[in-house]
Amino acid sequence: MILHTLLSYEFLRVVWWLLLGVLLIGFAVTDGFDLGTGMLLPFAGRNDLERRVIINSVGPIWEGNQVWLILGGGAIFAAWPQLYAVSFSGFYLAMFAILVALILRPVAFKFRSKRDDASWKARWDLALFIGGFVPSLIFGVAMGNVLQGVPFRFGPDMHIFYDGSFFGLLNPFALLCGLVSVAMLVMHGSAWLQLKTQGPVAQRARAYGSVAAVATVVLYALAGFMLWSFVDGYRVTSSLPPDGPSNPLLKTAEVHASAWFTNYAASPWLYVVPALGLGGALIALLGLRMRAEMLTLVSSGLSIAGIILSVGVSMFPFILPSSIDPRASLTVFDSSSSHLTLFIMLVVTVIFIPIIVAYTSWVYYVLRGKVDADAIREDRGHAY
């Protein structure tokens, strides 16, 4: 294999850093509205039929959307093995909570309407709510902890040691980030329900969605302010050759106040990214008021993309800073897979992502239009 040297190691690493963002955004934007509708389920749907309408609005597609998360896990494993190893083992119990939520969700979709029993359905509705709320909150909390640095270090043979606890994750800044995540996904879920439902469900979705959009703007701005005033960033203090071996211990780094804003200071045009996060949410709010269904969904999706991307831009080249041993921090240039693996994975990704986007779009196209409450009432078709 000599072919892979056509693309430099540095280039591949930056591309895979971008793809990491694409996968996270792909998950948050597609499965995000599934999680959001799950959280809205008990509130936007007041009787069984309304709730079934909500569930069926995502029924045929949530499974495909969730693959973004599975692919994200696999791609992090393949392209950023140390990020996968440190974060999944470090956030162990938080990951377990996410898993429980994600185990409940598929079965809740499938099992809920298989028995005509109010308490049975109520239990699965709760499962769908938990399945939406817990991952949304934890993903945000995790992001908040990553921004503050995570207490891990490496032994001499690269064994990973993690000195934190589950409750240590739940600090004020991280919880604030968790709320940002919940708010933006509720906003996105509302945008979806506005598009796919009608009548009282869509009406309530608009009301909750407006609150969520305002909350997204306020909480995100507050988190940005907190990050600026109270959260220290990290910076590399030695050379970090962009084509060097993937061994984090070969560099040095330190905690430095306001380091998370140096990229923005160096290239002010990057403020476009957080502006997209705020602006998208504001336009989504407008869209909900104006009942501009497509505009709302697209702009809330852009808002999510902006919010996620703004974290990445702020931390670059850091991916996962270590609070107890900054030198162990994972960066874009010392924690990736080998040159060859990144190349092969890029080739596979470049071939398959367009195919996936094409057939996913076709599926959405076939399923376009509002959910038909009459069909669900009469139990026609394979409605959940």
Place this chain on the structure above:
Amino acid sequence: MDLDIVALSRLQFALTALYHFLFVPLTIGLAVIVAIMETVYVMTGRIIWRDMTKFWGVLFGINFAMGVATGIVMEFQFGMNWSYYSHYVGDVFGAPLAIEGLMAFFLEASFVGLFFFGWDKLSKVAHLIVTWLVAIGSNFSALWILIANGWMQNPVGAAFNPQTLRMEVTDFFAVLVNPVAQAKFVHTVSAGYTVAAIFVLGVSAWYVLKGRHLQLAKRSMTVAASFGLAASLSVVLLGDESGYLSTEHQKMKVAALEAMWKTEPAPAAFTAFGFPDQRTRETHFAVHIPMLLGLIGTRSLTTEIPGIDDLVHRAELNIRVGISAYDALQQIREAGSTGAVPESARNIFEQNGHALGYALLLKRYVDDPRKATPEQVAQAAQDTVPAVAELYWSFRIMVGLGMFFIVLTATFFVLSTRRKLDAYPWLLKVAVFAIPLPWLAAELGWIVAEVGRQPWVIEGVLPTAVAVSNLGATTLLITILGFVLIYTILIVIEMKLMLKAIRKGPKEQPVPAPSVYRAEADPELGALRSTPLSAD
């Protein structure tokens, strides 16, 4: 305490993997069977085949949801519980998992929704294509996960990089065409087909016994018997033992499966029955069939199959080589920042680096393998023998069940060609009671493959004991209990819903139903709309 963490981590992985594999084989097999049924429907236009597709599709759906739910756990667990493993081999092992997502999961998960919701939105042919895409997607996922698993058994195309302290890909093509992976793929997919075929056969036999849905049940039995016969022949004849002899430790696996303590002159005898005793290293009450093992295992009369004692001796030699590689690696690592690596150390590592993993076997007993006593080296070599009795019996029960599936499906195949499917009620009862057996065989298959690989997680490269995350025992107990609790509740609910759906039976000849979605007037979609269905 360290050992407890390893044992608990293994327990959790085994529980969640065996549980996940209750659903996977049925998904793989039933997807294909349903696609075959729908193909017949589209080709003949007979409504009953559509009813069959829909009925088995409902059962497929219940099972599929469980497979999805438990599958995410598997992917996350490598990082959660096996963080050193993830660091050490992620460069190689992660790629097939990611490709599995790109090529397989997206395909099956995107189209499975349309399979259920698309009956009235798609033309017959378009829906059939959707169904096949689900089937192809689930089979592809088996391919990629078995390429990953095959690499754990036979780690080809990769080398240790002293700068990054991990294994890295050197030849991705070799990872793809790994003979162990290919053998495993054929074997595992055939096992999935067998599970599904006997499931369909057994459920249909129950309907015939009850005199319900006779038309549908008999047609289903015909499909299941012929599909199942081909699958069970394939699963037994193309067992993945053929790939085992390619590497040193897989030889150990074969020797352990056969409880072959000493090397015998070729061709070796097959021990049809016996009680292996790991401590005394002999098999009590052994019944030997001369020459058979040599013939199966090597397909020759002259190739020797090494016995356990010889392989332990070889492992001990490898450990000594591994210690020198470990020593050289430490010198390279310590010099790492200064850049002055002694030439001798580099040469030694070049020559002996392949045995580095053997030195890591000593980490159970001593932090620095270089300081190991001769007793510890001998003990570590003994550790390379997996649990012989468990393997011996798991393997025999699995193979015995495989033979039974051939007989069972062949019987019903013959009955079907003679149109006598309902002639022998006792045979129908056998088919009903056979439903759980393929699952037993499939789970035993994984026990053979993975227990047989111990003490390695990546054979010859990384011992299981050093691959775990540094988690607390309490933390692990919380998650193990959590999984057991949730999984138990879910399997009870799942079984109840399956049984309820089976008892309720298929909806035969329903009026074509409009969709859940309000169709819009859109002339462009005309081609996708379903055409009126012809009556049978």
